[in-house]
Amino acid sequence: MAQVISLPLSKEEIAVLQRKHVLVIDDFANVRKSIKGMLHTIGIKKVVEANSANQAIVAMRENHFDVVICDYNLGPGRDGQQLLEEVRFNNTLSFRTVYVMITAETSRDMVMGAIEFQPDDYLAKPFAFDTLKQRIVRWFLRQKTMDKLFLALDNKNHEKIIEQASLVINKEPRFKVFAQKKAIEAYIALEQCETPLKMIKEINGDREQSWTKIYLAQIALIQNKMDDAVDILKESIDKDPNLIGAYDLLSECYLKKHDDKRAQDVLQKGVQRSPRNIVRQKNLGELSLKLDDMITASKAFKEVVSLSDQTMHDSPDNNENLVRSLKAQLDLMEDENPEKRKLLLEVQSQLKSFSTKYKGNDSVRLFCKVFQYKIENSTSDKDKSNVMDGFLEKALMNADEISVDLGEEIAQLLFEDERYKDVDQLIHTLKENHKGETKILEKLDAIQAEPVDKVQREKAQKLNVLACKQYEEKSFEKSSDTFNQALKISPRHPGMILNYIQSRMQSVNKEDHPIKVVNNCMEYAERLNYLEKDHYQYQRYINIVNKLKQYQKKYHE
Template identity: 30%
Template sequence: MSREERAASIILRGVENTRMPAGLLSKTYLVIDDFPDMRAAIRSIIRSIGATQVDQARDGKEAIDLMQKTRYDIILCDYNLGPGKDGQQILEEARYRQLIGVDTIFVMITAENTRDMVMGAVEHIPDSYLSKPFTKELLQKRLEKLYARKADLQTVNKALMAKNYNAAIAELDRLISTNPKNLSELLKLKAETCITTSRYDDAKEIYDQVLDAREIPWARLGLGKVQFYKTDYPQARETFEQLIAQDPNLILAYDWLAKTQSALKEFTVAEKTLQTAVKLSPRGLKRQQLLGDLALGNGDSEQAEIAYEHAVTLAKNSVLNHPALFAGLAKSKSANNKHTEALKVIADIGKKFQGSDEAAFYVASTTALVKHSQGDTEGAQEAMHAAEAAMKDLGARAQDHLFALEMATTYSELDETDKAAALLHQTIANNHDEHECLAQIVQICSKAGIEYDAEKAIREIRQHVVKTNNAGVRLIKQGDFDAAITLLREAAEEMPANKTINLNVAKAIIMKMEQAGATSEDILAVRHYVERVQGLAPGDWRVADILLRLRQLAPKASGE
């Protein structure tokens, strides 16, 4: 009898005597396991408690297909599913595509040493783990505990899925006022929602309240995030260092410490922080990519190649797979004088991302860098022209800072420093409040030796944007909506890919309509600015808030 068969037989013992709370009986269940006997054993337990809506999937593809059709309340997923996606990648994709929400119970099941698995799951953490073989009693107790923790979150989840964060926070406040058993869960969720919506003072108040009662890592980590977003980088660094001293295995603290060190322009120190983190948790895709980016920017090409190799391997079955990972690997190999290998990696981009405009851009820009490193000036120039053409094909997406920084790096490496500086200046204007993007710009200038004072430009552009916004707000308060809209529109034309500026124009027009009534012209103007932002950041929560207000003003004309 195999290990899986023995585990299944243990789980099946005494199934007929299992009983669970009535609330769990009406839930929809999905069991994901590549062994038929194990799927059948878990399904039998669930059915024995009276639940009738139990589906099964044998691999990641089937699981995702089922989740697209059905909203499951409880998912029991084996970690090791053979070829294809593993359990962590299923959870990652389900959260990324919003196939599950905060009210969904996701339990990861494993038959192996779980250290690397658990340490690598910090970006998308399951609600619980179960080690095979487990008994029916253990499964029952675990589900009961998780059910109590996730109680009454359906309304909150519905609001979060719709990005109606005001409604989500209002519902969380209502639940918190009843002082329920899952108070800690609700406070944590409210604080995270406040951070998402840039309500940093509200989030800080929650974290301080929790920490006044007891030292809890998630609250201390959240406080560090608030300090980071409020640009209090020295204090944030101290907070994350304190967390690591208390618990050297708290991987998220390393990630945030590295972000903070980068924001402080301590790029070499940030790289060392992530080197420590990947030793503890080698399966974090985003972490490996960030380490590769930092190492390459620091001229540490050997470390960069190692990190990108890991990232590309981890991304094979991940929804987060992206041409930029392969481009990074190719650039690091070329920096290590492995030009032939680098060109093979570039060829893989076209094969793995066929028909993708983004892939075409990364193929051309990376080829230009490799050809330049080989001394092939003509080939490098030809590839650079192809990259410029590919960027035009991207349309509005070309304004995304990822493409802009990639192209600026290509320009700088090929000694087109004026073009690089102009592109970096425009990128700062479009992303004046994106801390990580601005840190990357400073690192690019430092490495390439571009005669462009990025830090000065960042300060001046930020001052300009803040001054414009403040002037617009003053005009709105005075009731001079037309003057406010004219001012903000001029700024939006000056910085067409600045999400904050475009949304501020839309908000000003919305406020005017709320006072004076909706017109077709104003509705079209709002949609114009909203569509600009959606093209750059489809998931930006501020878009949902504006569209909600637009629907309230003119439900038919809004097109929603």
């Protein structure tokens, strides 16, 4: 039977309280003082204060606390939820410590984060002395009842967790649900399916508990029953839209099924429910980039950038992705669109805060320079300045340190300046750096073949398709003309160059000066000097060059 908590406390209980160690985190000194005062009156003398997440982490590294009382809102920097996530993630926070979140909200979903990072208790602000006192007693009862279970959780010893959790389940109904969850999680970690399935069946006997659904889906995934997992998750979201973990897991399922669009949809719904979870926002952003949904991508990365400030998720990658998605949106906008100016200002301000934040970081500086230049040049017709030159030279000298993504941007700039040799040199260096990484090497090949931005690439692709159709219809004059238009946009694309040459040669015997045409085609072919033997167009290229050489002999006047 459940233990009844009664106040006032006995002498023994007060003696126990005196040994307890509590950390109070709030950015307001008077709030900390007030809570500390209450704790003193209750009998807890060992109280440490922290005014920020950073201070809290230092304190938590140095001491073991029985209770951490943390305000959700900690001013600039990390909030209480992000702090919890971080200390739980890097094992600074023991399960034996009770983590309590103070919130000013009347509903809990405002602070709802990922399911695995729930605080042990919530306290609504402002709370009275009696409330704190009664909760303190409850927290220590919790600590006492489940101490061995917490130890097993800290050690990630799944067998021990199962053993200790079942003791709690039978002993104290107050903590039964918590212990059930931990036992099921341990079974799942051990990839044992039968026992947790039985447990869940029993739990759902009287009434279906929505939290069991995520576990059921996880078990289905262990058993390779992907479709079952999808059905379970879909149904449980329908029934309980607050079951936030279900969105993440469902999205993962769709990704595994290569259904990126659905995966994105589900993530978007999860983000609507719980917008402050950084990992979810980041996943949504990356997936949207992949799907070329730049509006969703930039929205998500904007959240990531602002939420992750000073957290463990803080990284220049987030800012880069934000700038990239904004720039892509800008490229797709017609010049007449009145929104374009607004967007332009936004990219510029993002670039500015990005470079300020990572002052002294060379690769960030280069990234910002490259994009600043690109944005300026994409929106005005003024003469291209050589502002970049100094930076580009420096970058090329340190090409080892350039990421593939930034390499692509730089290759495009070099290409616009017709510095083909530099493009090839850069790609070569990057390839050397990523030897054996097939996917990256393929990407680098594609960049080398077509170092223009996505919008241009698509334009060229469309023309290429049209030209192929004209070629099939044997309208060679038309097809040559269209291929040539495509090559004006994407001049180094092997497929398009070889198509153009083939098309041009079809009508060469009707020309007044065929040798001129052949020589011209040869010039185009020379653009493909960079092709290496293992390139899939290499053989075709060699064949066509040989044929051109024959023609040169034939038409030699």
